[in-house]
Amino acid sequence: MSKRTPFIGRQYELKRLVDTTKKQTASFIVIKGRRRIGKSRLVEEFSKQFDYYYKFEGLAPEKNVTADHQVDEFCRQMARQFQIPKAKYDDWSDALWAVGERVSSGKVLLFFDELSWMGSKDPAFLGKIKLLWDNQLSKNPQLVFIICSSASAWIEKNLLSSTGFVGRISLTLKLEELSLAECNHFWPKNISAYEKLKVLAVIGGIPKYLEEINPKECAEENIKRLCFTDGGFLVKEFNSIFSDLFLRESIFYKKIVNALKEGARDQSEIQAETCNDDDYKHTGRIPEYLWELEESGFIKRDYTWNIKTGKDSKLSKYRLQDNYLRFYLKYIEKNLNKIERGTFNFKSLTSLSEWNTIMGFQFENLILNNRK
Numbered sequence: 001m002s003k004r005t006p007f008i009g010r011q012y013e014l015k016r017l018v019d020t021t022k023k024q025t026a027s028f029i030v031i032k033g034r035r036r037i038g039k040s041r042l043v044e045e046f047s048k049q050f051d052y053y054y055k056f057e058g059l060a061p062e063k064n065v066t067a068d069h070q071v072d073e074f075c076r077q078m079a080r081q082f083q084i085p086k087a088k089y090d091d092w093s094d095a096l097w098a099v100g101e102r103v104s105s106g107k108v109l110l111f112f113d114e115l116s117w118m119g120s121k122d123p124a125f126l127g128k129i130k131l132l133w134d135n136q137l138s139k140n141p142q143l144v145f146i147i148c149s150s151a152s153a154w155i156e157k158n159l160l161s162s163t164g165f166v167g168r169i170s171l172t173l174k175l176e177e178l179s180l181a182e183c184n185h186f187w188p189k190n191i192s193a194y195e196k197l198k199v200l201a202v203i204g205g206i207p208k209y210l211e212e213i214n215p216k217e218c219a220e221e222n223i224k225r226l227c228f229t230d231g232g233f234l235v236k237e238f239n240s241i242f243s244d245l246f247l248r249e250s251i252f253y254k255k256i257v258n259a260l261k262e263g264a265r266d267q268s269e270i271q272a273e274t275c276n277d278d279d280y281k282h283t284g285r286i287p288e289y290l291w292e293l294e295e296s297g298f299i300k301r302d303y304t305w306n307i308k309t310g311k312d313s314k315l316s317k318y319r320l321q322d323n324y325l326r327f328y329l330k331y332i333e334k335n336l337n338k339i340e341r342g343t344f345n346f347k348s349l350t351s352l353s354e355w356n357t358i359m360g361f362q363f364e365n366l367i368l369n370n371r372k
Helices: 011-020 039-049 067-082 092-102 115-119 125-135 152-160 180-186 193-203 207-211 219-227 237-245 251-260 267-274 277-283 286-295 323-341 355-368
Strands: 027-032 052-057 108-113 143-149 171-174 299-306 311-320
Touching: 011 027, 011 039, 011 171, 027 039, 027 152, 039 108, 039 143, 052 067, 052 115, 067 092, 067 115, 092 125, 108 115, 115 125, 115 143, 115 152, 143 152, 152 286, 180 193, 180 207, 193 219, 193 323, 193 355, 219 323, 237 323, 251 267, 251 286, 251 299, 251 311, 251 323, 267 286, 267 311, 286 299, 311 355, 323 355
Parallel strands: 027 143, 027 171, 052 108, 108 143
Antiparallel strands: 299 311
């Protein structure tokens, strides 16, 4: 059996979660953040505080996955979680009620992972979640109900900004990249800072990517294995996170991050680079796409500083703050065919075209993402 990576970082977030158990009432918690950022791992660590821990996860939003598939999978998970025969429920209301009946007492952590996947095919799903909370879950003072989603914009629009959930959410956490100090724990002490920097310039402080590092390999060997070898963890990761993250298909998400891979842009520059004459219908939606990408943790809106007032001005630019996305778009994507055939010859980061410029952007991200 492989050894589990120890829980690193997230002590502030873990403490905030633990603090909710000190109340005399049930807690409804929302955790959001990009895929691979460690939401499920944080909840798993938090679950050690409870006598009972039940986790349910939605099916990834493939084209042929229907609402019936989601409910049926939920029923299968219910049978395994509660160790009962599988029951057949045709509607979310009945399936959720059955869960509520089984967590009515005791110190319970109930976790719905990737909620946006679970309920994306049923327009009434969130209303049924509200009823589950109001009529059942909130009645157990020792219960904590956590929902997670990588689709942060979906959670923000449909749940956190919904009048139906006003006054019900006890805590909202958005997980960011691990700090440089926390990233340091993924390597033994004898590894140089420069070796670590080269890896972080490619993957940033994303916990799952850091877990894939082999500390016995040098930076270039790790990068070659993960990014430039057929089947490497980061070779197809881009398509995975984009297809699962946004619950509607739009090439404009990728167009926008492509526009930002060479440096920060303001909204008008992004619009000019992503919209041609045939894309007029999307022009008015660019602010929405930008907001969704920012909510998902891929881009960041930075405001310029007014020297006279000492405050942020209204002028702003968008920056691609995810190091892996830039590295993929700049170096992996265009070499995919060679990588799959095993003919791409990666020697070192400095041998990559324009690496010194790209390294500047990546280093800037590490600094800005670690500002206090």
